[in-house]
Amino acid sequence: MNGQVFASVSLAAEIIALLIVLAGLAQVLLYIVQLGFAGWALHKRPPAMSSAALWQRYGDLAPPVAIIAPSYNEELTIVESAKALLALHYPDFEVIIVNDGSRDATLHVLVEAYGLKPIQRYHDLAVQCRPIRGIYANPGVPRLIVVDKNNGGKADAINAGMNVARAPIICVIDADTLLEPDALIRAVRPFVEEPIKTVAVGGTIRIANGCRVEGGRVLEARLPRNFLALVQTVEYLRAFLMARLGLTEMRALMIISGAFGLFRRSAAIDVGGFSHNTVGEDFELVVKLHRHMRDKKQDYRITYIADPVSWTEAPETLKILGNQRARWQRGSLETFFKHRDMFLNPRYGRIGFLGMGQVVVFDVLGPLIEVAGYILVPLLWLLGLIAFDYVLAFIAVIFTFGLFLSVGSLVLEEVQLRRLPRARDLAILTLIAVVENFGYRQINNFWRIKGYWQFLRKQQGWGEMTRKGFQRP
Amino acid sequence: MSPLLLIWYVSLLLAGAALALMLVLIALRLVSRHREVRDAERRRQLVRELLRGESLSPDHLKGVPSTLITDTFLDLIRLVRGEERDLFVEQAAELGVAQQLGRRARSPSARTRLVAVQSLAQFHDEDSLRRLHASLEDRNQDVRLAAALSLAEGGRSDNIHALVERLGLGTEQDSMMMVTLFRVVAEDRPEEIKALVLNSGTNLQARLAAVEALASTGDYSLVPAITELALAASDDSEELPRYLRALGTLGHPAGSAAIMDGLSRPSMSARAAAAGAAGRIRLYDAADRLAELLNDSEWWVRFRAAEALIRLGKSGVGRLREAACLGTPVAREAAATVLAEHGQRL
Numbered sequence: 001m002n003g004q005v006f007a008s009v010s011l012a013a014e015i016i017a018l019l020i021v022l023a024g025l026a027q028v029l030l031y032i033v034q035l036g037f038a039g040w041a042l043h044k045r046p047p048a049m050s051s052a053a054l055w056q057r058y059g060d061l062a063p064p065v066a067i068i069a070p071s072y073n074e075e076l077t078i079v080e081s082a083k084a085l086l087a088l089h090y091p092d093f094e095v096i097i098v099n100d101g102s103r104d105a106t107l108h109v110l111v112e113a114y115g116l117k118p119i120q121r122y123h124d125l126a127v128q129c130r131p132i133r134g135i136y137a138n139p140g141v142p143r144l145i146v147v148d149k150n151n152g153g154k155a156d157a158i159n160a161g162m163n164v165a166r167a168p169i170i171c172v173i174d175a176d177t178l179l180e181p182d183a184l185i186r187a188v189r190p191f192v193e194e195p196i197k198t199v200a201v202g203g204t205i206r207i208a209n210g211c212r213v214e215g216g217r218v219l220e221a222r223l224p225r226n227f228l229a230l231v232q233t234v235e236y237l238r239a240f241l242m243a244r245l246g247l248t249e250m251r252a253l254m255i256i257s258g259a260f261g262l263f264r265r266s267a268a269i270d271v272g273g274f275s276h277n278t279v280g281e282d283f284e285l286v287v288k289l290h291r292h293m294r295d296k297k298q299d300y301r302i303t304y305i306a307d308p309v310s311w312t313e314a315p316e317t318l319k320i321l322g323n324q325r326a327r328w329q330r331g332s333l334e335t336f337f338k339h340r341d342m343f344l345n346p347r348y349g350r351i352g353f354l355g356m357g358q359v360v361v362f363d364v365l366g367p368l369i370e371v372a373g374y375i376l377v378p379l380l381w382l383l384g385l386i387a388f389d390y391v392l393a394f395i396a397v398i399f400t401f402g403l404f405l406s407v408g409s410l411v412l413e414e415v416q417l418r419r420l421p422r423a424r425d426l427a428i429l430t431l432i433a434v435v436e437n438f439g440y441r442q443i444n445n446f447w448r449i450k451g452y453w454q455f456l457r458k459q460q461g462w463g464e465m466t467r468k469g470f471q472r473p
Numbered sequence: 474m475s476p477l478l479l480i481w482y483v484s485l486l487l488a489g490a491a492l493a494l495m496l497v498l499i500a501l502r503l504v505s506r507h508r509e510v511r512d513a514e515r516r517r518q519l520v521r522e523l524l525r526g527e528s529l530s531p532d533h534l535k536g537v538p539s540t541l542i543t544d545t546f547l548d549l550i551r552l553v554r555g556e557e558r559d560l561f562v563e564q565a566a567e568l569g570v571a572q573q574l575g576r577r578a579r580s581p582s583a584r585t586r587l588v589a590v591q592s593l594a595q596f597h598d599e600d601s602l603r604r605l606h607a608s609l610e611d612r613n614q615d616v617r618l619a620a621a622l623s624l625a626e627g628g629r630s631d632n633i634h635a636l637v638e639r640l641g642l643g644t645e646q647d648s649m650m651m652v653t654l655f656r657v658v659a660e661d662r663p664e665e666i667k668a669l670v671l672n673s674g675t676n677l678q679a680r681l682a683a684v685e686a687l688a689s690t691g692d693y694s695l696v697p698a699i700t701e702l703a704l705a706a707s708d709d710s711e712e713l714p715r716y717l718r719a720l721g722t723l724g725h726p727a728g729s730a731a732i733m734d735g736l737s738r739p740s741m742s743a744r745a746a747a748a749g750a751a752g753r754i755r756l757y758d759a760a761d762r763l764a765e766l767l768n769d770s771e772w773w774v775r776f777r778a779a780e781a782l783i784r785l786g787k788s789g790v791g792r793l794r795e796a797a798c799l800g801t802p803v804a805r806e807a808a809a810t811v812l813a814e815h816g817q818r819l
């Protein structure tokens with residue numbers, strides 16, 4: 001009798017372990033496919049031209065762009081950020097800084113630094129936003145417009161900027177994003193080459209911690225000295241170079257980061273702009289665009305290109321990073337469940353199957369299954385219910401395949417883009433790609449479970465993000 | 474071996490291979506660092522000599538990699554204009570840069586071919602032209618378009634109708650570079666581009682690109698044809714606003730019939746484009762209709778109409794003032810704000 005019970009329990013344990021391994025394997029296989037597609041996309045991408053050549057080729061054709069920078073309590077950095085934005089190399093652009101009801105002197109320092117005066121500007125009310133209190137400009141700085149509005153969050157601030165913008169293309173960034181001088185002219189390429197189909201374009205975001213920054217520009221790319229920032233450098237490389245490029249090549253890109261993304265203004269307005277009721281508003285906007293274009297049965301492109309680069313400050317403490325990751329997880333879940341009818345819906349083609357499918361595998365089920373694996377697989381083995389082979393297979397899908405994918409992304413970066421300045425940097429990042437699998441990956445999954453919990457409790461808000469400012473030379 | 478063990482061994486193999494490859498790449502980077510430093514110094518030296526106007530002989534450049542010479546010349550040629558550019562091109566041709574580009578134009582990499590074909594536009598020798606003509610048959614459509622553009626920049630473009638067919642312009646290739654190509658060709662052979670507009674067999678995208686290219690050249694002879702096309706275009710068509718914008722760019726009063734018609738079309742894009750064109754042409758007859766459009770349901774139409782009225786000068790500003798005082802709340806807001814934006818008193 002006892003033997004029968006043990007056999008049944010053992011069978012159940014084996015089934016559980018097998019499901020965990022298979023789920024992990026599905027993730028790994030999807031990543032490997034993305035890596036393959038990313039490699040192919042990089043191989044056939046157009047040549048990286050110099051800024052002068054780009055200007056010569058696209059200068060007359062580049063559409064006007066409105067850069068929208070929402071800012072909240074950014075008094076320490078906002079003037080430097082504005083200065084860098086105004087110095088971008090692009091034929092026709094305006095910078096719209098939206099002061100989202102800051103409690104500090106963000107508006108005051110801008111008004112003082114640029115001699116701004118209140119102006120009247122006839123603007124649209126196409127997307128929902130909190131009341132605009134005033135618009136400021138100076139005819140001597142014609143590209144700069146500052147919008148002062150009641151506090152309503154990042155999505156609300158971007159919507160206000162979208163209402164005030166008059167350019168056909170909007171570029172959404174964070175107030176502390178540092179754009180490379182030629183980032184816009186590089187990012188706009190799909191709007192020139194496929195002007196009818198392209199509705200959104202994302203560029204690369206890299207970690208600025210440790211870099212030499214002056215006047216809002218990265219003068220020398222260096223690796224961070226902080227371990228968490230170093231790990232995020234590898235994560236960003238993997239996310240952009242492998243996942244976004246691979247998904248673009250498969251025409252199933254599901255996210256364009258709110259820290260640097262270009263959108264056709266009319267398309268963004270057609271879908272109601274950025275949604276207020278989610279912390280994953282950038283992800284949600286892209287899903288809404290997919291839904292809208294497919295409902296209208298229009299051929300369209302949502303693209304990521306590797307060449308245009310922006311830089312951002314990464315969190316350097318566990319507390320802030322944990323908040324960010326929990327928020328990202330919550331945002332993914334909010335977006336997925338809001339648009340769950342698209343999942344496996346033939347009406348949405350590859351977006352329903354591949355795009356939403358990978359969201360289920362990586363974001364909806366991924367963290368739950370991985371954490372279950374950490375607890376159950378060793379436990380079941382210690383109880384003698386499963387063979388050691390299961391433990392090895394679990395280690396394979398979590399650690400060794402994880403290592404392969406991280407190092408694979410680095411190989412791709414080095415072979416195709418070669419943006420890391422020194423051999424030493426490559427060696428350090430390779431080491432980090434190995435080390436991150438032991439400890440950091442597990443903590444990250446804990447944060448994601450926290451995000452799950454917040455989602456289930458319908459917790460709102462952004463949590464804390466303290467900026468320490470970029471390193472001075 | 475069980476499938477579970479197989480997963481384990483495959484993962485070890487892949488992780489090991491990735492790490493080994495990375496170590497090789499790190500070693501290669503260390504080795505190439507020395508070469509890069511040396512090449513950067515040679516390049517700086519070469520640029521200094523060229524900017525001093527020194528004539529460089531092949532003997533003088535012995536030992537300098539031909540790729541480095543080619544890339545340095547291409548950078549300098551892009552940076553300068555006029556006589557200085559001609560001198561660099563001449564010197565580059567003497568040093569075999571065009572031949573090097575010709576070889577690159579046959580590279581297996583589409584990216585290398587594309588850059589080579591774009592750069593060959595600077596060279597007008599027979600070999601370069603032959604190479605560019607051959608690149609019109611390239612398997613990559615971006616390379617084909619770049620070759621057509623390079624030939625056009627040298628005034629050696631093929632017949633544009635043949636090119637439209639051959640390159641799939643407007644059908645397989647929608648790039649706005651098509652407008653650039655037509656604009657360059659129109660500088661020497663405007664009749665060919667006009668024929669594209671007038672020929673009913675031309676596909677829509679190619680025709681629209683031709684219209685936009687000609688609009689920027691300021692050739693008025695096509696205004697009646699574009700007017701007819703705009704009048705015949707259906708309300709919600711993609712081409713109607715583009716025809717109206719082209720008429721605005723051309724700025725000739727002969728387009729007024731289409732613009733007046735556009736101001737009353739149901740399509741928002743058409744009304745906004747027509748209002749913009751009316752302002753650019755200073756179509757005084759449209760003033761009343763523009764004043765009515767200050768009350769349009771679409772923000773863009775109200776904005777374009779208000780801007781157009783400003784452009785009309787005294788009579789337009791008068792209508793804006795009237796709307797700002799007596800119009801509906803929507804028209805009042807549009808008129809008053811746009812007047813304020815332009816520093817006009819109510």
